[in-house]
Amino acid sequence: MTTWSLVGLPRGLTLANFELWSWLSDPTQREILLPVLASGLAVIVMCAVLSVLVVVKRLAFVGQGVAHSAFGGVGVAAMFAAYTGVTWSSQGSMFELGVVVVFCIASAIGMAGISDRRAVQVDTGIGLFLVASMALGALLVEAARSVAQARGHSAGARSWESVLFGSIMTADWSDALLAAVVGGVVLVVMVLIRRPLLFYVSDETSARAFGVPTGAMRITMMVMLAVATVVAMRLTGVVLSSALLILPGAAALKVSQRIGVVMALSLGFGVGGLVVGMAVSLQGNWSAGPCIVLTLTAFFMIASLARRWLNGAGTRAQASTRAALVP
Amino acid sequence: MSAPAVEISGTSFTYPGESTPALANVSLVVQPGQRLGVLGPNGGGKSTLLKLILGLLPVQSGSVRVMGRDPASARRDGLIGYVPQRSEIELGIPLSVRQIVMLAASWRLSPLMGVPGSVRDRVDRAMRLTETDAFADRPIGSLSGGQLQRALIARAIAVSPSILVLDEPTVGIDAPGQVQFAKLLTDLHAQLGLTILTVSHDLRAIAAGSDTVACLARRLHFHASPQGLTPRVLAELFSHDIAGIAGLPGALEGMHVHAHGPGEPCSDPEHVHADTPSTPVTISLPGTTRATGGPASGGEP
Numbered sequence: 279m280t281t282w283s284l285v286g287l288p289r290g291l292t293l294a295n296f297e298l299w300s301w302l303s304d305p306t307q308r309e310i311l312l313p314v315l316a317s318g319l320a321v322i323v324m325c326a327v328l329s330v331l332v333v334v335k336r337l338a339f340v341g342q343g344v345a346h347s348a349f350g351g352v353g354v355a356a357m358f359a360a361y362t363g364v365t366w367s368s369q370g371s372m373f374e375l376g377v378v379v380v381f382c383i384a385s386a387i388g389m390a391g392i393s394d395r396r397a398v399q400v401d402t403g404i405g406l407f408l409v410a411s412m413a414l415g416a417l418l419v420e421a422a423r424s425v426a427q428a429r430g431h432s433a434g435a436r437s438w439e440s441v442l443f444g445s446i447m448t449a450d451w452s453d454a455l456l457a458a459v460v461g462g463v464v465l466v467v468m469v470l471i472r473r474p475l476l477f478y479v480s481d482e483t484s485a486r487a488f489g490v491p492t493g494a495m496r497i498t499m500m501v502m503l504a505v506a507t508v509v510a511m512r513l514t515g516v517v518l519s520s521a522l523l524i525l526p527g528a529a530a531l532k533v534s535q536r537i538g539v540v541m542a543l544s545l546g547f548g549v550g551g552l553v554v555g556m557a558v559s560l561q562g563n564w565s566a567g568p569c570i571v572l573t574l575t576a577f578f579m580i581a582s583l584a585r586r587w588l589n590g591a592g593t594r595a596q597a598s599t600r601a602a603l604v605p
Numbered sequence: 606m607s608a609p610a611v612e613i614s615g616t617s618f619t620y621p622g623e624s625t626p627a628l629a630n631v632s633l634v635v636q637p638g639q640r641l642g643v644l645g646p647n648g649g650g651k652s653t654l655l656k657l658i659l660g661l662l663p664v665q666s667g668s669v670r671v672m673g674r675d676p677a678s679a680r681r682d683g684l685i686g687y688v689p690q691r692s693e694i695e696l697g698i699p700l701s702v703r704q705i706v707m708l709a710a711s712w713r714l715s716p717l718m719g720v721p722g723s724v725r726d727r728v729d730r731a732m733r734l735t736e737t738d739a740f741a742d743r744p745i746g747s748l749s750g751g752q753l754q755r756a757l758i759a760r761a762i763a764v765s766p767s768i769l770v771l772d773e774p775t776v777g778i779d780a781p782g783q784v785q786f787a788k789l790l791t792d793l794h795a796q797l798g799l800t801i802l803t804v805s806h807d808l809r810a811i812a813a814g815s816d817t818v819a820c821l822a823r824r825l826h827f828h829a830s831p832q833g834l835t836p837r838v839l840a841e842l843f844s845h846d847i848a849g850i851a852g853l854p855g856a857l858e859g860m861h862v863h864a865h866g867p868g869e870p871c872s873d874p875e876h877v878h879a880d881t882p883s884t885p886v887t888i889s890l891p892g893t894t895r896a897t898g899g900p901a902s903g904g905e906p
Contacts, residue, residue, distance in 0.1 A: 330699075333697070334695050334697050334698045334699075335695065336695075469716065470716045471716065472716065473708060473711055473712040473714065473716065474712045476698075476700070476708055477708045477709065477712050479695065479698065480694060480695050480698045480700060480705065480708070480745075481689060481693055481694040481695065482693075483689050483693045484687055484689045484693060484694070484709075484757075484760075485712075486661060487659050487661065487680060487685065487687035487689070487770075488680075488683070488687065488709055488712070488764065489680055489681040489682070489683060489713075490712060531697065531699060534699065535699045535744035535746060535747070536699055536701075536744070537699045537700055537704065539699075540699040
């Protein structure tokens with residue numbers, strides 16, 4: 279039978295058994311881990327707040343489209359590097375980040391435009407951008423390698439693994455600063471336009487009829503999504519970055535229908551997912567991105583079960599009240 | 606003399622890529638304080654007409670004026686209160702009824718300031734008039750169809766509009782809710798003197814809150830008081846499209862109406878003609894019966 283110590287750990291298990299604690303205790307490893315955690319925190323706070331709007335406005339697939347558009351941006355940046363000979367680390371440079379952000383924003387606005395004009399179905403339009411960007415990225419990276427070889431440069435493209443699944447463990451303080459600045463700007467914008475933005479998210483047609491500049495709101499939302507996705511890519515890669523823009527909000531909305539509570543819960547789930555995911559990643563020596571996303575998925579499932587239980591409790595309470603009232 | 610609330614002159618509209626116009630040469634005048642119901646089948650141009658009045662579509666031909674102004678400018682200045690179809694609102698949003706109403710009244714405020722007392726008073730009054738104050742703190746997604754409709758009307762009147770525009774207002778509302786809705790519209794009209802424009806494919810919704818009816822199937826076929834709206838007129842107006850009209854009295858419901866002009870010979874031996882007496886259509890809502898041509902007493906339980 280397991281017995282528990284005062285600090286809540288089973289007897290025989292100490293903090294030293296946890297890799298996360300070991301990393302934090304060791305000065306050399308702490309120096310590596312702290313900027314990683316700081317980057318993750320900045321990204322997750324931004325994504326957690328945005329995710330509530332993404333889920334309510336049903337933009338999850340748009341998020342996927344924007345995230346995968348990053349492939350095209352990576353390809354364009356690789357091509358530039360091949361021609362100019364600019365090199366950067368495997369993590370990419372500010373230039374690459376800038377190119378990817380611009381590419382994602384252009385794709386996001388393109389998707390919004392296609393949806394608006396109803397030239398094709400919304401999901402078809404998003405899918406079109408998604409696959410075209412991925413294909414373009416793949417071709418450009420391949421071409422960039424040939425060009426770089428012919429010109430005697432090193433191929434500047436990052437590894438596909440890094441693009442697909444991220445590599446947060448190599449983040450340094452400059453990455454953390456960038457994530458904090460971008461996250462801060464996104465949050466300030468959200469606070470400043472909170473009223474028209476919430477009106478737009480809750481009921482776009484009516485918001486337009488009441489005079490809200492819904493076109494500007496849509497573009498702002500898309501730009502915020504694109505920026506958040508690109509910054510989140512460092513944490514979890516293209517494949518999983520959109521998960522950060524869905525799961526915290528989706529889990530929080532399962533638990534509450536009060537905007538303040540939902541935002542707080544979304545932040546809590548996001549930060550909890552980051553810390554637990556990182557701990558699991560270090561413990562098992564697995565990639566951090568998938569661990570964080572799977573932890574958030576577990577939180578969502580727990581929240582769903584809690585909702586079901588709460589609904590059941592409510593129904594039971596109503597039934598017992600009715601039974602008590604019936605003579 | 607004040608300008609008409611809505612004045613549409615010879616307006617047509619064709620969507621890009623379409624060959625058939627959604628609206629063809631429509632002219633319509635709604636005076637301030639009047640209650641107009643626009644009845645028509647799906648695809649008959651009701652939504653297009655509504656979007657033109659709201660300034661959400663450009664005027665291609667003719668003219669559209671709202672309170673003597675360009676519709677887009679009237680919309681931007683809050684002269685129009687819009688009540689959308691139930692399906693338009695994202696019911697998953699974690700906002701209460703009061704917050705939804707407050708958003709409409711406060712979205713223009715500076716982000717750095719709180720909501721002033723005058724705006725709060727307007728919101729409170731709108732909620733009192735629509736009796737939504739009883740469930741002000743409930744999440745919008747937890748409301749019944751009738752409650753949601755009242756919340757959306759509260760949101761519309763919280764901006765103190767001159768014109769209230771309702772799009773398919775009775776969809777998703779049960780029979781008792783429709784009675785309450787009819788009474789609410791009558792009360793709001795009496796208390797606020799609003800011009801009310803209801804657009805619907807449901808004759809009951811039109812009958813609930815209109816003292817003038819316009820029948821629209823791409824063209825405006827009828828625009829007068831409901832006294833003249835007999836089953837025969839309806840049948841002739843909408844011909845094949847009559848299946849798209851809900852809430853028709855029993856005499857017409859389920860009847861296949863063939864498209865041909867009155868008095869023309871019919872070649873289809875299968876169909877039943879709308880050969881009913883030219884009496885006004887009687888609309889029956891639970892607990893209430895009124896002829897569309899009668900006084901605006903409909904909806905009284």
